[in-house]
Amino acid sequence: xxxxxxxxxxxxNANIKTMPCIVRDIENRNASEIALIENIQREDLNPIDEAxxxxxxxxxxxxxxxxxxxxxxxxxVYVTNILRLSNxxxxxxxxxxxxxxxxxxxxxxxxxxxxxxxxxxxxxxRDNLSVREVEKLVRxxxxxxxxxxxxxxxxxxxxxxxxxxxxxxxxNIKKNKNKGKIEIEYxxxxxxxxxxxLLKIED
Numbered sequence: 001x002x003x004x005x006x007x008x009x010x011x012x013n014a015n016i017k018t019m020p021c022i023v024r025d026i027e028n029r030n031a032s033e034i035a036l037i038e039n040i041q042r043e044d045l046n047p048i049d050e051a052x053x054x055x056x057x058x059x060x061x062x063x064x065x066x067x068x069x070x071x072x073x074x075x076x077v078y079v080t081n082i083l084r085l086s087n088x089x090x091x092x093x094x095x096x097x098x099x100x101x102x103x104x105x106x107x108x109x110x111x112x113x114x115x116x117x118x119x120x121x122x123x124x125x126r127d128n129l130s131v132r133e134v135e136k137l138v139r140x141x142x143x144x145x146x147x148x149x150x151x152x153x154x155x156x157x158x159x160x161x162x163x164x165x166x167x168x169x170x171x172n173i174k175k176n177k178n179k180g181k182i183e184i185e186y187x188x189x190x191x192x193x194x195x196x197x198l199l200k201i202e203d
Contacts, residue, residue: 089114
């Protein structure tokens with residue numbers, strides 16, 4: 001029996017004596033192809049096993065994705081998307097096989113490195129994220145991180161605080177190696193004159 005063995009067994013278990021069948025003379029290669037297709041078209045085949053089966057057919061018979069799609073009665077886009085799952089980290093594949101995340105989740109994280117794939121997979125499972133939410137999360141993870149300003153020298157910070165108290169205005173010291181500048185904020189002309197008085201500077 002090349003195809004339909006499960007149906008034959010079901011009929012046998014139900015004590016059905018006869019069932020319709022098709023008898024053909026088929027070459028070994030064609031018989032193998034039909035058996036593989038029958039296996040792939042099972043409803044309980046998970047996406048990872050399906051991807052592995054497509055890869056096996058392509059490698060064994062040297063055929064293209066389009067030829068595979070014609071053989072199994074699926075669109076080329078469908079076959080391509082299933083095959084892309086093969087590029088996922090094994091940890092992620094295992095979660096798809098166990099139905100903890102969907103193939104859609106898997107495709108959403110394909111563009112990031114495998115370490116990030118694993119961490120985001122855990123977040124998907126923990127927070128029960130939708131595919132759309134995962135796509136947003138992946139986009140956010142790709143954004144370049146803003147440069148974090150280095151922590152200000154403690155002595156410079158002390159001087160800023162002391163001068164701020166002295167002038168009752170915000171003072172900022174910008175230091176670059178052996179030179180820099182001191183900025184004193186003021187809020188009005190009167191405030192500027194007050195600071196100038198403190199500096200003993202006349203108009």
